[in-house]
Amino acid sequence: MLTVTNPATGKVVREVEAASDETVERKLAAAQRAFLDWRNVSYTDRAAVVKAVADDMRQRVEDLAPLMTEEMGKPIREARAEVEKAAWCAEHYAEHAEQYLAPQSLPSDAANSYVQHLPIGPVLGVLPWNAPFWLAFRFCAPALMAGNTCLMKHDPHVPGCAQAIADVFVRAGAPGGLFDALLLETERVEPVIRDKRIRAVSFTGSSKGGAAVASIAASEIKPAVLELGGSDPGIILADADLEKAAEILKISRIINAGQSCIAAKRLIVEAPVYDDMVALLKEKFASLKVGDPALEETDVGPIARENLRAELHRQVETSVKQGARLLMGGEINSGPGYFYPVTLLADVEPGMCAFTEETFGPVGVVIRAENEAHALELANDSEYGLAASVWSSADRGEALAKKIEAGQVAVNGIVKTDPRLPSGGIKKSGYGRELGPHGIHEFVNAQQVWVGPVRD
Template sequence: MKLTAINPANGEVVRETEADNDGAIENKLAAAQQAFSDWRETSFAERAAVLKKIAADMRDRVEELAPLMTEEMGKPIREARAEVEKAAWCAEHYAEHAESYLAPQTLPSDATHSYVQHLPIGAVMGVLPWNAPFWLAFRFCAPALMAGNTCLMKHDPHVPGCAEAIADLFVRNNAPEGVFQALLLETERVERVLRDDRIKAVSFTGSSRGGAAVASIAASEIKPAVLELGGSDPSIVLADADLEKAAEILKVSRIINAGQSCIAAKRLIVEAPVYDQMLALLTEKFTALKGGDPALDDTDVGPIAREDLRNELHRQVQATVDNGARLVMGGELPGAPGYFYPVTLLADVEPGMCAFEEETFGPIGVVIRADDADHALRLANDTEYGLAASVWSTPERGEALARELEAGQVAVNGIVKTDPRLPSGGIKKSGYGRELGPHGIHEFVNAQQVWVGPARG
């Protein structure tokens, strides 16, 4: 069986990689288990040295690594370079802060001394999607490795070149054998590996449907899981917002990676007094975006990663217009080769319409009118998802609304993004658990309570 990468800019096969056979899978599982016994005993400084070396190598080879994303999933080259740099930053962040994040915590009790220490648990499996191959890999592995675990990364089968390059970073930089490995698997073979006793936990990023399947398997094996799933993230723009700044940032938030981001601004909810003005600003900014060959430095919007994904996106746009939304721009399938989709803006979208109810994964701005702030909040929370949100208003009103938003992450007057320093994750059907920040590294450790006697009187 081969894992095939197709360049979405032209529809041509760029890479075919042999999937791991049963023997290769067994060897990788055995290596991860064997490596754990030594890796867990290394110091934080020793683990940090490995990750810092890998981070430096990534920074030195940005121009070699970034094009892999551009050719396998269509990420514009500027964004691909930035992703490699961000992955390196994540490795460096945990190299520098893991020891303090995992410091023992003294908890007074009747013991002479009682505390919690944070111990590694074993081999952790990461099941990752195609839309941010390097960043998501290091978001998964950097904290897990610094906690003393070993990692097996099952990347999306459509980005095999990226997966191999990430694994090769550890080989090139003399990481201990078996500490980090790539599993080159078709999706249907994940369950067997996840059920293996040598896998102690799983981190999954992807669709809610896929997350439900992984969560079910992990639960049946009594294994911890972290799920970062889909989102239909609302951005509330109130009448007292800086509309020019809001329009500029929301353009970026919606269009980055051709809109193929879980935390993109997917529903733009604008208070009625400034609705027309905001729509005009968004139209101006969306119109100025340049789509085309993602390998060119001046391209803002590249293709959709796969043909089936583009077809689904177009179905959602057509269904929303059929539901009564106004098509301001875009919305037509181009006839040129590749899986491009035009930057599209839908106005007057309401609850019940397709683009309001479903997650849209593409360069689609969805603009919704709200009567007032209370109505905007109800619209924002009217979704099965709860990944992230943003509010544009005064800082005070923004913080007050944040407490009422059903989302794992809220930005006030700024872009929603993932940051190694801050925890990220969702609620409702956007998943559970947290990645990044101090919270992320605590997901895959044994928080062991230690009671030291004698008891105090």
């Protein structure tokens, strides 16, 4: 049984029967059958289906967005934006897949030699709860346009979202088996990964979960893409526009109540502007409204589960005991739901809990750097390497980006995922890339073709 608890109230709102083994087998078989036809469908006809899916989502934003608010506490304004972004992702790949996967001519001793990009078969997406619609389409839109079919094993805490995504494809008139949701407990995903019909796996989640999925996939000689945790640094140098940096970093830190892998989590400030930046961040954070995610005025909703809130609070309390300065927040209220106050920690240093661990919640962590070189050293002092931002002149920021150990760097802007640009991490933040032209190349057969005769 998959049980859904509304994190704003702490009350169970839905119980969904997990899929039976027979249902799983039926959906695997359907995905394989659909692939045998879909791989031969033209890009134009694939695009028509994927655009129809996007159109359905855009028309039903007010039906789909509240499911996220109910099941995982996303503020309703953010939930609507997520549905729209998922539709944009589908539209982007519908429009650009053929270009991204165009054959590549490679001169050799052949009369003609080239690489063509062919689909590989059903792809499994194993996804978390924090962005149910966006992460689903970040996974499936490129895979489908490449000619694969998709099965999605979503987090067991968001079965309503998972079924709603599957229903979008039905309403859009997609072929049966093209995309479907497997409503499963997490421990039942391993046999699906091992099933011979599944040809690749896309996983988003914790580093621990990613290691388990990667190990299973590797034992079956199947490719995998892993987008894992992050402790993303934001480097604020003395020549930065502090007001702009504080405003954008505030947004980056509290999107989805701070429950985002690419949120700005360690704010590393050069010493000459440290006190000014701390004051600005405190002012910005204090303006945020925590409350019922169903209300339009809410900026920060609840933490998704009670155990996640308890872990976040442990990290804050431990950091304070280790010497961090608590400027605001840091106390759990006694009301219903799993809310956590917007919290700001200053004077955090390497070795402290808030520096070394990923904080998944509305907790800002500010670290003093003596100079640019020290800021870079602090930024790279992490087992993670997902994303980072730099606040300085454009030239200085670009030069520093080359030295930052992260899969993506934003200079004077918010770190975000964008269908047009590749996203992914290094170190314990994972491997492979999603989105952009790189993402659609992850799950294709880059087949070399050599056509004779041999040229003189």
